[in-house]
Amino acid sequence: MQPILEITNMSKRFGGLMALNDVSFTIEPRTIKGLIGPNGAGKTTCFNCITGVYKPTSGDIMLSSPRRNMEAMRINGKKPEKVTEFGIARTFQNIRLFSELTVLDNVRIGRHPRTKSNFLGAVLRTPAHKREEREIVEASMHWLDFVGLSRHALERAHSLSYGDQRRLEIARALSTEPSLILLDEPAAGMNPRETAELKQLIFSILEQDVTVLLIEHDMKLVMSICSSIVVLDHGEKIADGPPQSIKDDPRVIEAYLGRGAADA
Numbered sequence: 001m002q003p004i005l006e007i008t009n010m011s012k013r014f015g016g017l018m019a020l021n022d023v024s025f026t027i028e029p030r031t032i033k034g035l036i037g038p039n040g041a042g043k044t045t046c047f048n049c050i051t052g053v054y055k056p057t058s059g060d061i062m063l064s065s066p067r068r069n070m071e072a073m074r075i076n077g078k079k080p081e082k083v084t085e086f087g088i089a090r091t092f093q094n095i096r097l098f099s100e101l102t103v104l105d106n107v108r109i110g111r112h113p114r115t116k117s118n119f120l121g122a123v124l125r126t127p128a129h130k131r132e133e134r135e136i137v138e139a140s141m142h143w144l145d146f147v148g149l150s151r152h153a154l155e156r157a158h159s160l161s162y163g164d165q166r167r168l169e170i171a172r173a174l175s176t177e178p179s180l181i182l183l184d185e186p187a188a189g190m191n192p193r194e195t196a197e198l199k200q201l202i203f204s205i206l207e208q209d210v211t212v213l214l215i216e217h218d219m220k221l222v223m224s225i226c227s228s229i230v231v232l233d234h235g236e237k238i239a240d241g242p243p244q245s246i247k248d249d250p251r252v253i254e255a256y257l258g259r260g261a262a263d264a
């Protein structure tokens, strides 16, 4: 099967530091791929290169979006807005919400890349603009409902619990209608109940035909939901494969998991 994302020999240098060094991996459509490794391994840099925040120093990132009949297109070096338009969305390690805005408005903002009406339409409040506004609210409510937050739609984002703020970030990312969503430590700071709910939510994202790339330190979660996991250490890929082979891989145990991991 053609991968939805293919990263080939990607490197990212910051001055004298190789944050990513010749990293290659693929993500199969409609799967959950894990991206793990110790602190500073290059995971977030990898997300930043995929989403256009950073331009890789070398290498290629090819996206085969179902929206474009799986025709492969090179996305390295494209602006983040373009990458969103092409169908990649993300959440952040540190929650990035407009805390004073309502929960609904936080998602409405996320829909922006999918809107068509222009500034003039907004000023003149044309019928087309009003119709689009209505559609944006409906779609935003749909995604809030999807993550279980519709009853909080009119509350301010900062009033949500930590776990709910993370779900709101996911709703906002989904509202851009991605084919691939990148989740950066979604379980960080969550209690076991919230993590169990998150797991169900990630499975329901998959059911929407959205492929998932997941950075996560909660190994129980990663090992139980990913079909394949890529492991980075000091910017280099040290393993890539199904959870069991990752658990048993001596390099991964040495660099990251520790000796107790094989029994986890």
Ligand SMILES: Nc1ncnc2c1ncn2[C@@H]1O[C@H](COP(=O)(O)OP(=O)(O)OP(=O)(O)O)[C@@H](O)[C@H]1O
Pocket (backbone or CB within 6 Å): 014, 017, 019, 037, 038, 039, 040, 041, 042, 043, 044, 045, 046, 093
């Ligand atoms: N903008 C930057 N300028 C300079 N160095 C950077 C920059 N961004 C990341 N780095 C460095 O690149 C390396 C990889 O960082 P990165 O944040 O990608 O790691 P990570 O695997 O996501 O770690 P963590 O699990 O702690 O989030 C680190 O040494 C980091 O200090």
